[in-house]
Amino acid sequence: MTTSRRSFLTGTAAVAASLVAGSALAEDTDAVGAVLKSSRRGNWDDEFDAKATGGAKVSSRTPIFSQQTVSYIEAAIGQYQGIVAAGGWPVVPADKKLKLGVSDPDVEVLRKRLMVSGDLSPNAGISPSFDTYVDAAVKRFQARHGLPADGVMGQYSFKAMNVSAQVRLGQLQTNLSRLAAKAGTLGPRYVVVNVPAAQIEAVEADRVVSRHTAIVGKIDRQTPLLDSKINEVIVNPYWNAPESIVRKDIIPLMRKNPNYLKENYIRILGPDGEIDPATIDWSTEDAAKFRFRQDPGAINAMASVKINFPSPENVYMHDTPSQGLFNKLMRFDSSGCVRVQNVRDLVVWILRDTPGWNRQHLEATIKGGENTPIQVVNPVPVHFTYVSAWSTGEGVVHLRDDIYARDGVEELQITSSL
Numbered sequence: 001m002t003t004s005r006r007s008f009l010t011g012t013a014a015v016a017a018s019l020v021a022g023s024a025l026a027e028d029t030d031a032v033g034a035v036l037k038s039s040r041r042g043n044w045d046d047e048f049d050a051k052a053t054g055g056a057k058v059s060s061r062t063p064i065f066s067q068q069t070v071s072y073i074e075a076a077i078g079q080y081q082g083i084v085a086a087g088g089w090p091v092v093p094a095d096k097k098l099k100l101g102v103s104d105p106d107v108e109v110l111r112k113r114l115m116v117s118g119d120l121s122p123n124a125g126i127s128p129s130f131d132t133y134v135d136a137a138v139k140r141f142q143a144r145h146g147l148p149a150d151g152v153m154g155q156y157s158f159k160a161m162n163v164s165a166q167v168r169l170g171q172l173q174t175n176l177s178r179l180a181a182k183a184g185t186l187g188p189r190y191v192v193v194n195v196p197a198a199q200i201e202a203v204e205a206d207r208v209v210s211r212h213t214a215i216v217g218k219i220d221r222q223t224p225l226l227d228s229k230i231n232e233v234i235v236n237p238y239w240n241a242p243e244s245i246v247r248k249d250i251i252p253l254m255r256k257n258p259n260y261l262k263e264n265y266i267r268i269l270g271p272d273g274e275i276d277p278a279t280i281d282w283s284t285e286d287a288a289k290f291r292f293r294q295d296p297g298a299i300n301a302m303a304s305v306k307i308n309f310p311s312p313e314n315v316y317m318h319d320t321p322s323q324g325l326f327n328k329l330m331r332f333d334s335s336g337c338v339r340v341q342n343v344r345d346l347v348v349w350i351l352r353d354t355p356g357w358n359r360q361h362l363e364a365t366i367k368g369g370e371n372t373p374i375q376v377v378n379p380v381p382v383h384f385t386y387v388s389a390w391s392t393g394e395g396v397v398h399l400r401d402d403i404y405a406r407d408g409v410e411e412l413q414i415t416s417s418l
Contacts, residue, residue, distance in 0.1 A: 022313070058143040060392035063203045064194060065385075070183045072391035073176050079118075079395070080169040088165035091117040094158035100151055102130040110134065110153070113161060114141060117393045139292035146197055146400050149327065156329060167411050168389075168399060174407050175389040182385070190381040191230065193338055195223050196388040196400040200317075200340060202349050212346055213326045215339035222404055223336050224313045227388055231377035233269040235346055235365045235372040236296035237318070241266070242335065246288045254282045265295040296371050304366045305347050307340075309382050317382075319343045332403050338384075342359075353378045362407075388412070 034151040063069050083089065092113050107128045108145045114120035120137035138157070145160045153161075175340040186192075193214060200212040217223035241250060253260045254277070261268070261277050268275040269291040280287050292387045294300050303319035313336065320339040325331065340346055344362060351357040365372050388400045388407055402412035 002270075054055070057393070058140060058396055058398075060394045060396070061208045062367040063201055063208055064192060064387055064390055065183045065186055065203075065383075066206055067184050069390055069392065070176070070180050072393060072396070073172060073179060073389070074154055075394060076391040076397045077169065077172050077176065080165060080172060080397075082166045082168055083116060086298075089113045091162050092153075092158060094155070095163065098130055098153040100130055100132070100135045102128070103128050105410055109136065111200045114138070116165075117141065117397075119144075126249065144396065144398050146398070147200075160401075163399075167409055168397075170388045170409065171399065171402075171407055171412060172391075172397070175387050178385070178387055178399075179390060182383070187381055190383065191350075193223070193226070193382070193384045195386050196247055196403050198397075202346055207347060208294060210342075211339040211402060212343070213336050214330065215325050215331045217319070217334050217336040218332055219403065221335045223334070223338060223384060224311070224315060226267070226311050226313075226315075226382075226384045228309040228311055228382050229307045230307055230350055231376050232384050233376060234306040234308065235349060235374065236304065237300065237302045237306040237363065238296060238371060239294040239301040241292040241294070241301075243288055246337065247285055250292060251282060251287055251388060252287060254287075256277055258282075264299060265297055267293050267295070269293055280375075295368060305343055307347065307350070309379075315384075317343070350376060350380050 046200050062228065090109050090112050092110050096104060096106060098104065098107060098110060105128050107130045108126050110130075111126055111134060114134070115122050115124075120133065124131075124133040124137075135151040138153060138367045139151045141161065142149045142157055147156055147160065158348075164309060168408075186203070188206075189204045191205065193199075193216070194201070194399055195216050197217050198214045201215050202209045202212075204212060231347070250266070252262070257263075258277070260266075268277060268280070275290060301318075301320070303320050303321045307317040315339050316339045317338045323341070325339065327332060327340040344359075346364075348357075348359050351362070351374065354374060357374060358387040363418065386404070386406055387403050389398065403410065405413055
């Protein structure tokens with residue numbers, strides 16, 4: 001009798017869940033052995049995200065809003081229903097740093113937890129040793145949850161791991177409706193900004209051409225959800241400071257350092273032209289009624305390029321001089337606009353049908369330093385979306401922090417709870 005892939009996943013979940021009940025190791029080994037005899041168990045020696053399990057690789061070129069993703073998340077819901085019915089997964093004690101080389105009784109619980117979610121093969125067995133199999137499984141788990149895949153169990157990994165299976169099932173069900181509403185409807189070529197993942201996809205012919213790490217809005221300055229079309233790229237843009245930033249940031253900085261505007265190439269523009277900062281009373285907030293514009297250049301808040309599209313909130317996408325921000329674990333740090341890592345790659349793709357704007361011309365224009373607006377031929381659809389759970393393959397469930405509390409479950413708001 002042939003074991004189907006989906007049956008295998010469900011069987012693995014049920015067997016691994018039985019480990020939670022704390023049955024004798026010999027009985028566990030016998031039960032696991034039955035699963036291991038499946039002809040479809042896969043190869044656990046490919047690489048870190050497939051090495052410890054029979055599941056598909058975590059990385060994928062499948063767009064988040066594809067029919068494939070919908071099918072995969074439906075299968076994942078079935079898998080998680082099986083996990084919940086079998087008792088869920090154990091809570092891993094979070095009072096120690098667990099990593100490669102450690103031997104600790106808590107690693108036994110960690111192994112059981114990883115087996116239930118399909119990140120660790122039951123073939124790895126139960127022991128207190130944090131070995132290379134556990135290391136690979138933890139890295140796979142971290143990659144699926146948008147965490148740095150370093151194999152070290154720190155506070156964010158523990159917090160994500162100890163969200164209950166029931167809550168994760170609900171998260172998958174909530175996001176299925178979001179995915180199903182748009183999957184297959186976005187056209188042949190488009191850009192998606194997924195806010196909870198702080199990630200951007202450039203999609204063409206139902207394939208992700210490039211992915212970009214993003215910085216999105218803070219909890220109190222949220223990036224809005226929208227559907228629009230990218231119609232303009234500005235090379236070497238001016239930056240006009242929003243009034244909120246003038247009040248909260250620039251005016252206090254000018255009180256401390258009267259040369260702040262000059263040092264940062266920011267000009268004050270009034271109805272009759274440029275205003276001398278020395279003529280303004282900085283002990284008040286009178287300056288907020290004027291426009292503050294930063295010249296193009298290396299320290300400009302938008303750095304080399306700005307990507308424009310119509311939106312009621314006047315948000316946009318842009319480069320940043322602070323590239324180190326993309327290395328942060330939690331990239332919810334903007335005032336609503338979206339900063340894009342490797343933005344020039346995305347711009348070249350957007351300008352593909354705009355005559356004369358190949359990579360060489362773009363780089364030369366940036367180097368020249370002159371403000372250059374470009375109208376995009378064949379404007380590219382852009383969608384700011386909110387998807388905190390999806391799947392890109394059998395056994396590959398991606399889960400993210402519900403940063404803006406749109407999923408309605410406090411347990412999923414991991415960032416705000418730490």
